[in-house]
Amino acid sequence: MTFKFNISSMSCRIIALWFFLHFTPFILAQDDSDRSYLQYLYSEFTKGLVKLKTGKSQEVLLNYNMVSERMVYEKNDKLLDLVGIEVIDTIFLQNSRFVPFGKVFYELVVDAPVSLFIQHSATIVPPGKPAGYGGTSQTSAVTIYSSISTTSGYYNLKLPSDYTVNNKPVYWIRKGYEMNSFVNVNQLLKIFPGKENDLKKFIKQNNIRLQRRDDLIRLIGFCNLIIK
DSSP states (O other): OOOOOOHHHHHHHHHHHHHHHHHOOOOSOOOOOOOOOTTBSSSSOEEEEEEETTSOEEEEEEEEETTTTEEEEEETTEEEEOOOGGGEEEEEETTEEEEEETTEEEEEEEOSSEEEEEEOOEEEEOOOEEEETTEEEOOGGGOBOSOOEETTEEOOOOOOTTOEEEEOOEEEEEETTEEEEESSHHHHHHHSTTOHHHHHHHHHHTTOOTTSHHHHHHHHHHHHHHTO
16 A cells, blocks of 8 residues: 655654653553453454554554454553554564554455455444343344543453454455455455356365455465466
8 A cells, every 4th residue: 555644744643653652651541450351352462563654663562452443552551542553554463464544454464466454343242131031132232332432542441241242354355456345255256357266166175264264365375376
């Protein structure tokens, strides 16, 4: 992707991001030291490398909130969203690469002529209410988010133990300068007109399931072969 910024504006944002990472007092505190937050992509916060477009980098304790789709960092046992992401080139975390798209990050899984990105997203579902005869019901109307917007940023809240998180990843294919999303095989086939039969055959012979990361990587590898 090509990013264009006003130099003076970009310089100010880089300085602001550097100051934020080093000196922010984090008035939005998390008192609970338990880091087992279900809305996060990883089970714990680990050191990640934030690489700026200037080439400079900074190590920070990071995790990715799939519900707010924001990169969250930890300092002094407090959590807050990473800001100024427009000046970030790449974040390296847990042997994965994340690149900014607008206000969120996508994981770059396959970097090739046909590139694969994963938009890690999720929703939070509260416990079901009694529905009679010992059953429960859950409705989308009562879905809540893991962050509460304020003028200062976002809280990244620990969820009650009876809440669940539904992962809803969106997959993105980049061919040339085009980005196309898909969540199922039929949508994927439409991205490669004229190659549908080849893809169907490969998927069937290899028992490909999009929910399996290794299968998805193999499938995109095959896509790179058939477009040559």
